Amino acid sequence: MKIKNICCIGAGYVGGPTMAVIAQKCPEINVTVVDINEERIKAWNDEDVENIPIYEPGLSAVVKEARGRNLFFSTDVDAAIDKADMIFISVNTPTKTYGIGKGMAADLKFIELCARQIARVSKDDKIVVEKSTLPVRTAEALKNILDNTGNGVNYQILSNPEFLAEGTAVDDLMNPDRVLIGGDIDTTKGKEAVEALVDVYAHWVPRERLLTTNVWSSELSKLTANAFLAQRVSSINAMSELCEKTGADVNEVSKAVGMDSRIGSKFLKSSVGFGGSCFQKDILNLVYISKSFGLNEVADYWEQVILMNDHQKRRFAAKIVQTLFNTVSGKKIALLGWAFKKDTNDTRESAAIYVADYLLNEQAEIVIYDPKVKTEQIYADLDYLNSRSSEENRARLKVVNTPYEATNDSHAVAVLTEWDEFKELDWQKVYNEMLKPAFLFDGRRLLKRKTKEEIGFEFYAIGS
Numbered sequence: 001m002k003i004k005n006i007c008c009i010g011a012g013y014v015g016g017p018t019m020a021v022i023a024q025k026c027p028e029i030n031v032t033v034v035d036i037n038e039e040r041i042k043a044w045n046d047e048d049v050e051n052i053p054i055y056e057p058g059l060s061a062v063v064k065e066a067r068g069r070n071l072f073f074s075t076d077v078d079a080a081i082d083k084a085d086m087i088f089i090s091v092n093t094p095t096k097t098y099g100i101g102k103g104m105a106a107d108l109k110f111i112e113l114c115a116r117q118i119a120r121v122s123k124d125d126k127i128v129v130e131k132s133t134l135p136v137r138t139a140e141a142l143k144n145i146l147d148n149t150g151n152g153v154n155y156q157i158l159s160n161p162e163f164l165a166e167g168t169a170v171d172d173l174m175n176p177d178r179v180l181i182g183g184d185i186d187t188t189k190g191k192e193a194v195e196a197l198v199d200v201y202a203h204w205v206p207r208e209r210l211l212t213t214n215v216w217s218s219e220l221s222k223l224t225a226n227a228f229l230a231q232r233v234s235s236i237n238a239m240s241e242l243c244e245k246t247g248a249d250v251n252e253v254s255k256a257v258g259m260d261s262r263i264g265s266k267f268l269k270s271s272v273g274f275g276g277s278c279f280q281k282d283i284l285n286l287v288y289i290s291k292s293f294g295l296n297e298v299a300d301y302w303e304q305v306i307l308m309n310d311h312q313k314r315r316f317a318a319k320i321v322q323t324l325f326n327t328v329s330g331k332k333i334a335l336l337g338w339a340f341k342k343d344t345n346d347t348r349e350s351a352a353i354y355v356a357d358y359l360l361n362e363q364a365e366i367v368i369y370d371p372k373v374k375t376e377q378i379y380a381d382l383d384y385l386n387s388r389s390s391e392e393n394r395a396r397l398k399v400v401n402t403p404y405e406a407t408n409d410s411h412a413v414a415v416l417t418e419w420d421e422f423k424e425l426d427w428q429k430v431y432n433e434m435l436k437p438a439f440l441f442d443g444r445r446l447l448k449r450k451t452k453e454e455i456g457f458e459f460y461a462i463g464s
């Protein structure tokens with residue numbers, strides 16, 4: 001079966017870039033990305049392609065090539081569903097904030113709404129693809145909703161989790177380690193559906209990297225991959241604290257350990273703590289699923305990854321307070337970086353939010369500079385924590401347009417996101433304009449200790 005029309009529900013960090021790349025690589029397939037968020041769709045359609053709502057290196061060029069040719073962004077969800085032979089569901093699946101499973105389970109209400117809408121609108125057979133990250137066995141629930149409409153439409157459900165990382169989304173999509181497709185491979189129709197999606201990716205991904213499995217393995221592999229990746233960061237962060245006590249250096253330990261080919265060198269960079277929309281929510285989801293099967297030891301094992309991460313964020317903030325003679329009350333502290341990693345404007349679960357909140361609780365005056373994050377986003381992130389009134393957040397935390405405005409007259413500077421430009425700052429100027437002693441905290445191991453100490457900074461870096 002050859003796919004002619006794709007619809008993707010959800011024009012976010014995954015739906016937007018993924019569909020842009022599919023459209024670019026498959027010019028004969030019409031790809032329509034739909035969303036209920038009108039503002040987001042308007043931004044995707046902005047005449048100036050630099051104004052698309054997601055910042056990812058290389059993305060605007062891909063969108064520029066395909067948009068209007070075979071890539072479309074729309075709010076008309078029904079029309080796109082009706083026309084499509086393949087529908088990707090790429091909506092958000094956040095941690096539940098209410099009811100059973102609050103704070104742990106994935107909230108699947110957006111997924112269910114999509115399924116009900118597909119069931120209501122569809123008049124001919126559809127392949128429905130889970131692109132969102134979902135608890136294992138969600139496809140069963142989707143099938144149940146879709147098959148109970150009584151309108152004779154046949155649905156095949158595939159799981160095709162996305163492994164892209166933000167900041168490198170376009171590269172990851174163009175050249176993925178693997179593409180995972182789970183389907184009902186025991187039936188002819190199921191196999192056909194899997195093949196149809198394999199054919200889409202085969203436009204640019206070598207066949208040997210297209211991995212097909214049963215649906216449950218595919219759903220669970222996504223949660224497993226994120227849990228393993230986050231676990232490595234928590235493992236090295238646990239060692240960073242031990243390094244600080246013993247004179248070992250976490251970068252040296254990481255290199256030595258990573259050169260063992262059985263361990264590998266990636267994802268062993270110590271930091272102020274991992275952030276991002278997925279690691280925490282996916283592990284919490286895994287913990288919840290394990291508990292719901294009575295697997296308490298399994299649940300406890302994975303929960304520790306989150307506990308270690310919370311500890312790392314807290315301990316970095318506490319180190320600032322402790323070093324500044326046990327009080328930051330009324331002191332100006334500059335935070336460089338708010339995004340959860342470099343090369344993205346995404347701030348979800350960024351460690352910076354928690355460090356800022358901790359320091360505000362200690363009555364510090366915070367000034368933030370981030371090259372890509374908008375001021376309203378920073379305030380929204382803080383307000384979301386509900387630690388103090390929104391007015392107080394605005395009074396005590398300022399956002400500025402240059403790093404030097406942030407660092408000028410400050411007692412301490414903390415690097416929280418590893419933006420390349422922070423390496424190139426005129427650190428002598430930063431030092432000259434700070435109060436003395438000038439404290440510099442590197443939460444990303446971005447800066448060279450020797451040169452900073454030569455300038456005169458009191459320098460603290462995670463893990464050394």
Ligand SMILES: NC(=O)C1=CN([C@@H]2O[C@H](COP(=O)(O)OP(=O)(O)OC[C@H]3O[C@@H](n4cnc5c(N)ncnc54)[C@H](O)[C@@H]3O)[C@@H](O)[C@H]2O)C=CC1
Binds near residue numbers: 010
């Ligand atoms: N952000 C990332 O790097 C990655 C995310 N994922 C997973 O992909 C999924 C989507 O994540 P993001 O793209 O980051 O989320 P997002 O929040 O950026 O985008 C989701 C979009 O879906 C829209 N939406 C929700 N319900 C809708 C409905 N009923 N009809 C139409 N539109 C609807 C929302 O308005 C929003 O624009 C999640 O399950 C996430 O875990 C997977 C891999 C990477």
Ligand SMILES: O=C(O)[C@H]1O[C@H](OP(=O)(O)OP(=O)(O)OC[C@H]2O[C@@H](n3ccc(=O)[nH]c3=O)[C@H](O)[C@@H]2O)[C@H](O)[C@@H](O)[C@@H]1O
Binds near residue numbers: 274
């Ligand atoms: O499901 C998802 O959402 C995605 O989650 C992560 O991607 P992402 O969160 O975009 O970015 P990562 O590069 O994984 O970084 C996550 C966090 O860990 C931190 N990190 C990463 C690597 C490392 O060695 N040390 C470290 O502290 C980063 O700074 C960042 O805060 C995974 O890498 C993707 O494969 C997955 O698709």
